[in-house]
Amino acid sequence: MTEAKPRNPRFHGRTPRDGQCDEPGCDQPGEFRAPLSPGGFDGPGHYRWLCLDHVRAFNASYNYFRGMSPEQITEAQNPLHGWERATRAFASASDTPRWSDFSDPLEAIQARFAATRPKDRADGRPLSDGNRRDLKTLGLDVDADRRALRQAYSDLVRRYHPDRNGGDRSHEKALQATVEAYNRLKGAAAFA
Numbered sequence: 001m002t003e004a005k006p007r008n009p010r011f012h013g014r015t016p017r018d019g020q021c022d023e024p025g026c027d028q029p030g031e032f033r034a035p036l037s038p039g040g041f042d043g044p045g046h047y048r049w050l051c052l053d054h055v056r057a058f059n060a061s062y063n064y065f066r067g068m069s070p071e072q073i074t075e076a077q078n079p080l081h082g083w084e085r086a087t088r089a090f091a092s093a094s095d096t097p098r099w100s101d102f103s104d105p106l107e108a109i110q111a112r113f114a115a116t117r118p119k120d121r122a123d124g125r126p127l128s129d130g131n132r133r134d135l136k137t138l139g140l141d142v143d144a145d146r147r148a149l150r151q152a153y154s155d156l157v158r159r160y161h162p163d164r165n166g167g168d169r170s171h172e173k174a175l176q177a178t179v180e181a182y183n184r185l186k187g188a189a190a191f192a
């Protein structure tokens with residue numbers, strides 16, 4: 001697995017660079033980033049460059065929760081910290097129910113399945129799976145009416161018919177599928 005995005009800078013990673021340790025009086029190369037504030041949204045500049053010895057000392061004394069309110073600390077200590085937020089972001093980007101809405105996994109699976117079920121006609125007329133396949137063959141939406149059905153049929157027959165293609169029979173299969181789909185659909189409840 002490869003990572004598409006560069007990782008967030010971490011204070012324990014070494015970054016070879018010119019420049020001294022930011023600890024006053026230290027002349028070692030500052031090759032380790034030490035954050036001055038927790039969280040990843042403070043933007044650049046909220047860190048110092050330290051040498052290995054000083055970043056070790058910094059890590060040992062670093063208090064992640066410094067500057068946080070009691071509520072923020074409680075949230076950050078929650079074992080689901082981060083996960084919950086990611087789930088929420090995922091849910092808002094999709095119409096499917098969240099796993100966390102359900103206590104029963106089977107119920108959750110069924111609800112997610114229902115969310116991906118093909119859409120029904122706006123007029124409430126029933127469509128069988130076969131009807132749906134035939135509509136697709138004719139390039140029609142589930143809400144197509146009888147007029148659209150006839151129009152699509154005549155367009156496709158004209159397009160695929162050998163008489164209209166200089167005797168080219170390469171569309172014969174498509175023509176046959178078109179005729180069969182139309183014949184089934186014109187008798188279907190949705191187009192009665």
Ligand SMILES: [Zn+2]
Binds near residue numbers: 022026050053
């Ligand atoms: Zn140093």
